[in-house]
Amino acid sequence: xxxxxxxxxxxxxxxxxxxxxxxxxxxxxxxxxxxxxxxxxxxxxxxxxxxxxxxxxxxxxxxxxxxxxxxxxxxxxxxxxxxxxxxxxxxxxxxxxxxxxxxxxxxxxxxxxxxxxxxxxxxxxxxxxxxxxxxxxxxxxxxxxxxxxxxxxxxxxxxxxxxxxxxxxxxxxxxxxxxxxxxxxxxxxxxxxxxxxxxxxxxxxxxxxxxxxxxxxxxxxxxxxxxxxxxxxxxxxxxxxxxxxxxxxxxxxxxxxxxxxxxxxxxxxxxxxxxxxxxxxxxxxxxxxxxxxxxxxxxxxxxxxxxxxxxxxxxxxxxxxxxxxxxxxxxxxxxxxxxxxxxxxxxxxxxxxxxxxxxxxxxxxxxxxxxxxxxxxxxxxxxxxxxxxxxxxxxxxxxxxxxxxxxxxxxxxxxxxxxxxxxxxxxxxx
Numbered sequence: 001x002x003x004x005x006x007x008x009x010x011x012x013x014x015x016x017x018x019x020x021x022x023x024x025x026x027x028x029x030x031x032x033x034x035x036x037x038x039x040x041x042x043x044x045x046x047x048x049x050x051x052x053x054x055x056x057x058x059x060x061x062x063x064x065x066x067x068x069x070x071x072x073x074x075x076x077x078x079x080x081x082x083x084x085x086x087x088x089x090x091x092x093x094x095x096x097x098x099x100x101x102x103x104x105x106x107x108x109x110x111x112x113x114x115x116x117x118x119x120x121x122x123x124x125x126x127x128x129x130x131x132x133x134x135x136x137x138x139x140x141x142x143x144x145x146x147x148x149x150x151x152x153x154x155x156x157x158x159x160x161x162x163x164x165x166x167x168x169x170x171x172x173x174x175x176x177x178x179x180x181x182x183x184x185x186x187x188x189x190x191x192x193x194x195x196x197x198x199x200x201x202x203x204x205x206x207x208x209x210x211x212x213x214x215x216x217x218x219x220x221x222x223x224x225x226x227x228x229x230x231x232x233x234x235x236x237x238x239x240x241x242x243x244x245x246x247x248x249x250x251x252x253x254x255x256x257x258x259x260x261x262x263x264x265x266x267x268x269x270x271x272x273x274x275x276x277x278x279x280x281x282x283x284x285x286x287x288x289x290x291x292x293x294x295x296x297x298x299x300x301x302x303x304x305x306x307x308x309x310x311x312x313x314x315x316x317x318x319x320x321x322x323x324x325x326x327x328x329x330x331x332x333x334x335x336x337x338x339x340x341x342x343x344x345x346x347x348x349x350x351x352x353x354x355x356x357x358x359x360x361x362x363x364x365x366x367x368x369x370x371x372x373x374x375x376x377x378x379x380x381x382x383x384x385x386x387x388x389x390x391x392x393x394x395x396x397x398x399x400x401x402x403x404x405x406x407x408x409x410x411x412x413x414x415x416x417x418x419x420x421x422x423x424x425x426x427x428x429x430x
Contacts, residue, residue, distance in 0.1 A: 003407035003418055005395030006376070006427030010247055011256035014420050016236035016263055018042040020413045021195060024050050024092045025169070025202040026232045028100070030071035031059045032177055033206060033225030038069040039233040046090035046412050053097040056081040057104065076177035076224065080106035084145075087112040089340060089383075089412065091119050092166055094144060098124055099170035101148035102133040103177055109138075111145035115340050115383060121146055124167040127159045128152065131182070154178030154221045161190035161216075162335060169199040172219045176208045181221035183213070190216075191335050193309050194269025201267045205232055236262030236291065238270035240414045242316040243389045245273055247421070248295035249282040250323050251396040257296040258424065264291035269310045276317065279303045280324060302326035302369055311336040311343075314365065315390030318347040321367030322356040322374060323397050334363035340384040340412075350379045350391055354398055376400030385412040392418070396426060 023041040030036035031054035041047060043063070051061040054071065057078035062070045078100050085101075087094035087110060094110050098121065101108035111117065122142025128135035134149035154175055159167055168184060175182030190196065196217065200210050206225045211218050241260055248258030265271070265288050274293065277284050280300040286293050302324045307314050314336045321328025336343045348360040355375045357368040376398045381388035383406050395402030407430075410417040422428040 001408040001430065002403055002405050003392070004401045004403045004429045005392045005421070006401050007399060008251060008396050008426040009253040010251050010258060010396065010424040010426055011253040012424040013259040013261065014244055014424060015261045016241045016244065017414050018234040019237035019268065020044065020046060020239070021198050021268070022202060022234045023047045024096065025199055026234055027051055027054060027061065027069060027071060028096055028173060029202055029206045029225055030232070031057065031073045032076055032173065033073045034075050035059070035072040036227045037231045038071060039231055040067070041069050041234045042237065042413065043067065044412055044415055045088060046092065049088045049090040049093040050097070053085050053087065053093055056083070056085050057100060073225065076103070078104045080104045081108055085110045087116060089113050089116055091116060095121070095124060095164065095166040096170045096173060098135070098146060098148055099128065099174035102128045102131070102135065102150040102152045103174055105151050107134070107147055107149040109145055109147055117144045119143065119338055120163055123159050123163050124170060127157045127167065127171060130157050131155055152178060154180030154182050156183045156185065158185040158187050160188045161186040162188045164338070165190065165192035165195040168196050168217060172199055172203065172210055172217060175219040175221065176203070176223040176225070178221040181219050183218040184216040186216040191308050192269070192311055194267055197267040235264050235266045237413070238263070238268040238273065239312045239386070241293065242270060242273040242313055243393055245277060245284065245293060245295045246316050246320055246393045247396055249277055249298060249300065249320070250393065252295065252297040254297065257294050260293040262291055263293045264288070270313055272310050273313055273316065276303065276305055280320065300324035302328035302367070304329040304331060306332045307336065308332035311339070312386060314343055315347050315386045316393070318351060318365055318367055319390045319394045321369050322351050322354070322372050322394060324369040326370050328367045328369060330365040332363060333365060341382040341387065343384065343387060346382045346384065346387050347390065350387065351394065353377050353379050354394055354402065374398035376402040378403045378405065381406040381409060383409050385409045385414065389414060389417055392421065
């Protein structure tokens, strides 16, 4: 699907979609226990992949009339799936459930689409092997399809921290259901650390104790997943909120703004977008108790941002930089190349197509907004929801129409994104 976005002024109130990161973890955590009602989850292509994985391991997931998910779990003892577990495009699903498969008494095959089969799994497979399980890539390249067998008992394991924090999440979630627990030593500095804190926050809500250690993280074994009251409510998603805030900072009507609801404080690292926008000169007011953010249009200046802990913000920051005065430098970004697409290269190339002056470095993206004049053009969303939404925001301030190919992929994390833009006044045409 192609969507065109024209230069627009926007205003109004919008509600942030539920967090994809919390939804994945809550659905799987409910699966690890006897079950729970996951309230207000993000219902997207990615989270449905996690729900199907829970069912493959012996649980059930039913959507209620209210849009909640009623999960019956496998109580820490996943069955061997009857068929291959297809995780489609969801890297979170395959990484978290690869560790789940290591608890099953038999072999599980997990795979996904072309993009997913290009993403690194090797460190997690090696960790499962070190814990006594079988874990290998069918092509011997550390990528899906993977074959995983167990059951593992737990124990000490070391793993690099600079490839994907999802490896640590996977081991913590599965480790609670082992006999011995799992003690993780990080071989390198942890990137995307807030995502591990999201995991620990969700695990705590499900009654699972974890701890940070001098070397990494640990989770005792023999624990049972259960929430107080049998429910878990998913908070709003700051990765998605970033596009809404950027739209307001760049294109809000004079004297008006964008009010974003569902923005309650949590462990999400991407809440850093609020401080980055303020550093750039935007007016952002955060009413934390009701969970509301108000942003107004402002003249923005370029800044330097380290995305080591917030990789999903890179596309948003690149777009903001292209429309700001001066230079925006996005650093510590090498791991952002291993997402649904190489987001560093994708944003460099597509923003250049729109007229931005961009330099791509191995671990950085430099956007010279003061030298850029954005003009609408056909661009490729690369099948990546975050690239697509960032380019749509750029379209709000580019002269003419910006036509984005593959726009349907926003369904991965923000179903209805283009409807939301239209409702706040954007010129959106399908």
